[in-house]
Amino acid sequence: xxxxxxxxxxxxxxxxxxxxxxxxxxxxxxxxxxxxxxxxxxxxxxxxxxxxxxxxxxxxxxxxxxxxxxxxxxxxxxxxxxxxxxxxxxxxxxxxxxxxxxxxxxxxxxxxxxxxxxxxxxxxxxxxxxxxxxxxxxxxxxxxxxxxxxxxxxxxxxxxxxxxxxxxxxxxxxxxxxxxxxxxxxxxxxxxxxxxxxxxxxxxxxxxxxxxxxxxxxxxxxxxxxxxxxxxxxxxxxxxxxxxxxxxxxxxxxxxxxxxxxxxxxxxxxxxxxxxxxxxxxxxxxxxxxxxxxxxxxxxxxxxxxxxxxxxxxxxxxxxxxxxxxxxxxxxxxxxxxxxxxxxxxxxxxxxxxxxxxxxxxxxxxxxxxxxxxxxxxxxxxxxxxxxxxxxxxxxxxxxxxxxxxxxxxxxxxxxxxxxxxxxxxxxxxxxxxxxxxxxxxxxxxxxxxxxxxxxxxxxxxxxxxxxxxxxxxxxxxxxxxxxxxxxxxxxxxxxxxxxxxxxxxxxxxxxxxxxxxxxxxxxxxxxxxxxxxxxxxxxxxxxxxxxxxxxxxxxxxxxxxxxxxxxxxxxxxx
Ligand SMILES: [Zn+2]
Numbered sequence: 001x002x003x004x005x006x007x008x009x010x011x012x013x014x015x016x017x018x019x020x021x022x023x024x025x026x027x028x029x030x031x032x033x034x035x036x037x038x039x040x041x042x043x044x045x046x047x048x049x050x051x052x053x054x055x056x057x058x059x060x061x062x063x064x065x066x067x068x069x070x071x072x073x074x075x076x077x078x079x080x081x082x083x084x085x086x087x088x089x090x091x092x093x094x095x096x097x098x099x100x101x102x103x104x105x106x107x108x109x110x111x112x113x114x115x116x117x118x119x120x121x122x123x124x125x126x127x128x129x130x131x132x133x134x135x136x137x138x139x140x141x142x143x144x145x146x147x148x149x150x151x152x153x154x155x156x157x158x159x160x161x162x163x164x165x166x167x168x169x170x171x172x173x174x175x176x177x178x179x180x181x182x183x184x185x186x187x188x189x190x191x192x193x194x195x196x197x198x199x200x201x202x203x204x205x206x207x208x209x210x211x212x213x214x215x216x217x218x219x220x221x222x223x224x225x226x227x228x229x230x231x232x233x234x235x236x237x238x239x240x241x242x243x244x245x246x247x248x249x250x251x252x253x254x255x256x257x258x259x260x261x262x263x264x265x266x267x268x269x270x271x272x273x274x275x276x277x278x279x280x281x282x283x284x285x286x287x288x289x290x291x292x293x294x295x296x297x298x299x300x301x302x303x304x305x306x307x308x309x310x311x312x313x314x315x316x317x318x319x320x321x322x323x324x325x326x327x328x329x330x331x332x333x334x335x336x337x338x339x340x341x342x343x344x345x346x347x348x349x350x351x352x353x354x355x356x357x358x359x360x361x362x363x364x365x366x367x368x369x370x371x372x373x374x375x376x377x378x379x380x381x382x383x384x385x386x387x388x389x390x391x392x393x394x395x396x397x398x399x400x401x402x403x404x405x406x407x408x409x410x411x412x413x414x415x416x417x418x419x420x421x422x423x424x425x426x427x428x429x430x431x432x433x434x435x436x437x438x439x440x441x442x443x444x445x446x447x448x449x450x451x452x453x454x455x456x457x458x459x460x461x462x463x464x465x466x467x468x469x470x471x472x473x474x475x476x477x478x479x480x481x482x483x484x485x486x487x488x489x490x491x492x493x494x495x496x497x498x499x500x501x502x503x504x505x506x507x508x509x510x511x512x513x514x515x516x517x518x519x520x521x522x523x524x525x526x527x528x529x530x531x532x533x534x535x536x537x538x539x540x541x542x543x544x545x546x547x548x549x550x551x552x553x554x555x556x557x558x559x560x561x562x563x564x565x566x567x568x569x570x571x572x573x574x575x
Pocket of ligand 1 (some may be wrong): 105106
């Protein structure tokens, strides 16, 4: 197929220059053969295409890059050097033995010499080395893995979170409820490499980041990146980047001097556990609204937004940490203070989910703005093409906070959160200014006396009931959670209604297609736009909610983005 719009786009140099971390190994796009077969393709490239049910996407529309997943489409993408395809697939060149991102400025496409891979790991396994110029391993993740609800999508989210490094393929399979060999077969069939190879590619990337951005000894980096031995670390780095770890570190200084790709190594960087890196994303990004949204909800003691940065405490698999994020042109500046460096992979992944950095906003905006029969969202989407749907760094925390926010204002929920943190939060051993505690663990709140909680009894029982389900493992809200199952479990708990369940789905599980038809903000925004009847009584609200739900059918599979467009329209009016 042709890519008229994309071919005319200029590759964004800033994106290429941003040596984002990246990736998670969610840089893989499955170009599964057949995924575009028999599909009625939308001729406007930004529109997305309807996918048949059998591909596991449930018949939803999927983002435009999918439309290019035959080799001819990929070749066209390479010619256009469009950075949107970075992370979606990889190009290897047989004459040089190097693999690149599609936007690499160094590739002069000779069709006969090009091979296409769906993962960096597959290119590595085929013997290709990562291009030093475009850093294909630092691409943003493929948006596919946040969209897909099937087992491969769940597996990719878990691998990105470091599950294979911590618990092996066995732990991954257990988490998915499948046999190991089934997981291996399914992942390999789509990505051209198995879970171990994908995790290994991710470790190599983590090791490179640490080598280039910290003053840590290489021996410590090997273990922080998840390698079992120094020998394995040396061998992998040599294989993937064609240099030794020492050469990688020496090369860093030269790269920085000549191209200013990397953040400066400040004296602080030598502090134990402090890591500074750049997170790549697909432009555009409305960082200001993201910070405003997070800032309005920031719980004192745990979070703050100040001078263009969002900072917060976080509990990771091996210990606590503090993250600090500042959206910039072409990348997000990210500082991580980790008690245990083995948590780096998970910490980066959680930052990415929080800020929705793997999204393809052009596909979302394109889709929402071409719904011509729907003049409601089109203007909002076109006016705010960088809108994101914020996720969260900790699914359990988000869920507990959703209960705190039931039927109270955002400001009241924030005050309530602060009281809960002061009473039940885990104090940091090294507080950092206003950041003093981690949000209370589900186990702690499960054991709390509902009568002692500063809220009405029914809500206190909802909170402790939810905390118990999370603590016992009955309810799991991690990146690998099955969304439908988690929602069903939530709705069966006392005091959890459809609004709370959908909000948790949207933010804790990063579902791009959750909708909140009864939400006060959504209804107010739609009423102001004249799209649903206004009115305050329960009957009027009910009618409006039904009208909103019907309208939102047009916005699938991007209803979470629609919710944020609507909320943001109120924020702008309130200013
Ligand atoms: Zn390259």
